[in-house]
Amino acid sequence: MIGWWISDSRKLAVASRGLLPAHKWWLLRRLCQVSVLGLFMLGPMAGIWLVRGNFAASDIGGVVTLADPYVLLQSLAGGAVPIATMVVGALLILLLYLVVGGRAYCGWVCPVNIVTDTAHWLREKTGLTRDRKLDRRSRLVILGATLVASGLTGTIAWEFVNPVSLLQRGLISGIGFGWTIILAVFLLDLVVARRAWCSHLCPVGAFYGLVGRASVIRVSAARRDACTDCGACFNICPEPHVIVPALKGEGSPLVLSGDCQNCGGCIDSCPVKVFNLSTRGRGGAGQAH
Amino acid sequence: MASGKRKMSRRTAIAEVARTAGAVCLGGLSLAALVRSADQADARALRPPGAQPEPDFLSACVRCGLCVQACPYGTLSLAEWGQEPAVGTPFFTPREVPCYMCRDVPCARACPTGALDRDIAISDADMGVAVLVGHEDCLNYKGMNCSICVRVCPIRGDAITLEEGEFNGRKIMVPTVHSAHCTGCGTCEKHCVTGHASIRVLPRDLGLGGDGRNRAGRAT
Numbered sequence: 001m002i003g004w005w006i007s008d009s010r011k012l013a014v015a016s017r018g019l020l021p022a023h024k025w026w027l028l029r030r031l032c033q034v035s036v037l038g039l040f041m042l043g044p045m046a047g048i049w050l051v052r053g054n055f056a057a058s059d060i061g062g063v064v065t066l067a068d069p070y071v072l073l074q075s076l077a078g079g080a081v082p083i084a085t086m087v088v089g090a091l092l093i094l095l096l097y098l099v100v101g102g103r104a105y106c107g108w109v110c111p112v113n114i115v116t117d118t119a120h121w122l123r124e125k126t127g128l129t130r131d132r133k134l135d136r137r138s139r140l141v142i143l144g145a146t147l148v149a150s151g152l153t154g155t156i157a158w159e160f161v162n163p164v165s166l167l168q169r170g171l172i173s174g175i176g177f178g179w180t181i182i183l184a185v186f187l188l189d190l191v192v193a194r195r196a197w198c199s200h201l202c203p204v205g206a207f208y209g210l211v212g213r214a215s216v217i218r219v220s221a222a223r224r225d226a227c228t229d230c231g232a233c234f235n236i237c238p239e240p241h242v243i244v245p246a247l248k249g250e251g252s253p254l255v256l257s258g259d260c261q262n263c264g265g266c267i268d269s270c271p272v273k274v275f276n277l278s279t280r281g282r283g284g285a286g287q288a289h
Numbered sequence: 290m291a292s293g294k295r296k297m298s299r300r301t302a303i304a305e306v307a308r309t310a311g312a313v314c315l316g317g318l319s320l321a322a323l324v325r326s327a328d329q330a331d332a333r334a335l336r337p338p339g340a341q342p343e344p345d346f347l348s349a350c351v352r353c354g355l356c357v358q359a360c361p362y363g364t365l366s367l368a369e370w371g372q373e374p375a376v377g378t379p380f381f382t383p384r385e386v387p388c389y390m391c392r393d394v395p396c397a398r399a400c401p402t403g404a405l406d407r408d409i410a411i412s413d414a415d416m417g418v419a420v421l422v423g424h425e426d427c428l429n430y431k432g433m434n435c436s437i438c439v440r441v442c443p444i445r446g447d448a449i450t451l452e453e454g455e456f457n458g459r460k461i462m463v464p465t466v467h468s469a470h471c472t473g474c475g476t477c478e479k480h481c482v483t484g485h486a487s488i489r490v491l492p493r494d495l496g497l498g499g500d501g502r503n504r505a506g507r508a509t
Contacts, residue, residue: 043358056377057353057401065401071351075402078348083403086351141312148317153324155347159377160324165352169367169377173354176369178376 008124009235009269016271025264032108040172055109055168056159057089065089070207071165074158077150094211100262102212106198106205107238107263111167115182116198119189120238132193136239136259139206146203163197164204195238199259212258219255219262220278221246227274233266247274254278327375334374335381335417335473335490337365338388339397339409343492349404352377359399362389381416383475383490388416390443390474412444417473418496419449419466423487429462438464438477438488449477464488468497 006014013022020027040058042048052059057067067089075082097105106113122128149157159165163185166178175182188196198205221227224247233247234240242257243266267275297305337356340346356379357365364386368374379396381388390411397405419438421427428435429451442449447470451462466488473493478486490496 049358052358052399053353053355053401056351057355059355059399059401067351067353067401075348075351080345080349081403082349083401083407085401086403089401141309142316144313145316145320148313149320149324150348152317152321154344155324155375156351157320157324159352160327160375161320165377166370169352169354170369173357173367174369176376177371178369181370 007121007236009232012230012232012271013269022268025268029108029263033111033114036109037111037168037171044172054172056165057086064092066093069094070204071156071159074146074150074156077147078154078156097208097211098214099216101215101217101260102208102210102258103205103261105208107261110164111171112164112185113198115167115186116189116195119186120195123190123194128191130191134193134196134200136200138200139203142201143203143206158203162204164202199238209258212260216279217262218278218280219260219264219266219275221253221255221274222276222278223274224253226272228272230271232269232271233275236265236269238263254280333492333495334378335383335475335492337379337381337396337405338394338411338414338416338472339406341404341406346404347375347378349402350378351402353401354379355399355401356396356405359395361391361395362386364388365396383478384486387475387479390472412472414472415493417490417492418468418471419473419477419488420491420496421464421466421488423483423485426483427464427487428482429464430456432459432461434462435482436462436464437480437482441476441480443474443476444470444472
């Protein structure tokens with residue numbers, strides 16, 4: 001059978017809209033993740049230095065420096081006084097995600113997303129259903145804890161364990177024994193709980209989630225009247241709770257929760273095209289504020 | 290978090306806040322303990338030129354690797370998991386590739402955070418200090434005239450000199466490091482001919498004795 005690999009949650013959309021349209025955003029996302037990482041790997045691997053550094057801080061074509069605002073926050077908590085380059089770089093990234101959606105970082109850039117998406121896919125294909133209930137607010141607690149630890153030790157504490165930096169840095173400049181942490185995240189997502197890492201524990205995601213509360217580009221359940229209650233969007237969504245108010249509520253059809261990754265999974269998987277990408281401020285008559 | 294949409298009595302709200310704060314502290318302390326246990330090991334890490342003192346360095350360096358990529362000699366690398374320095378931080382191993390002391394210090398210039406001082410003059414760099422750790426194996430102590438370390442030193446004539454001495458009743462020429470001039474570039478360690486280098490770069494606090502603790506023999 002040809003389509004054995006297609007996720008169950010996309011099957012309805014594949015049947016009604018075709019294979020490619022049902023994977024459009026997924027393909028764009030993977031393309032984005034691979035090319036961002038690829039740009040950084042071109043230097044060390046092929047000697048083509050379009051960009052330098054890694055996701056923590058980078059030099060883009062010798063023109064502008066970008067920096068990770070969450071790492072900067074830890075650095076400040078650790079008592080460092082960074083130079084202006086770092087601060088401006090972090091503000092630029094913050095600005096970018098204020099536009100494209102805070103957790104667009106998770107869905108479109110973070111390489112761990114590929115690991116956990118794979119675990120989730122494998123979970124579905126192998127019928128593993130074990131799902132230990134984790135509180136999705138745990139990540140906010142961990143986010144707070146990383147800042148406390150940075151302050152206590154005078155270091156950038158989360159960077160000692162962070163699988164997100166570990167993987168991107170590892171792919172760009174060598175990972176050492178760190179692959180074990182990535183494997184641990186994979187197994188956690190595979191056998192312990194659905195979407196355990198990205199949707200419950202990761203403080204990087206929690207940080208960008210806070211940014212996302214105010215970000216401009218949002219998914220909209222614009223044609224929610226057409227919803228057939230098939231459940232595909234809830235199945236595919238890494239944060240299903242964000243869909244409920246937009247799709248089933250009376251207010252704005254925009255997915256306003258900061259937890260939304262703007263991954264477009266719901267847009268891909270919907271057989272009747274309920275969802276589209278929109279911006280805050282637009283979104284139809286029913287909008288509350 | 291406590292002010293959710295659900296109606297919540299004040300008591301529940303306070304309990305919720307206390308629980309969250311407790312969890313944050315618990316997590317913070319555990320992570321702090323982990324970090325502390327991890328960085329005991331980096332006492333020996335040699336940092337790029339212009340690096341702030343180790344405690345400040347660890348809070349400022351974001352592990353971006355821009356210094357590593359700026360080095361034309363491949364001297365620096367970012368610590369991988371399981372290596373000695375704090376994971377992701379830049380360091381170098383002189384026995385493999387020493388610092389060639391570029392005049393324009395491209396590594397420090399590339400640092401976006403201030404963890405490396407961009408304005409450092411290379412002669413003022415303090416990556417560590419060379420120490421003759423293995424004098425029993427040092428060929429000069431055996432009466433030969435090796436003196437490789439003295440001859441390869443880029444701060445020739447100032448950082449390492451040969452001083453006349455006596456060892457086991459023989460006149461020898463002792464390679465002597467002058468810590469005020471040595472930048473810790475590690476060229477001597479790289480070229481030392483003994484199996485393991487007899488002269489090695491150590492961070493200053495490991496390599497130097499410091500002032501005496503009593504006043505005897507001091508000028509003032």
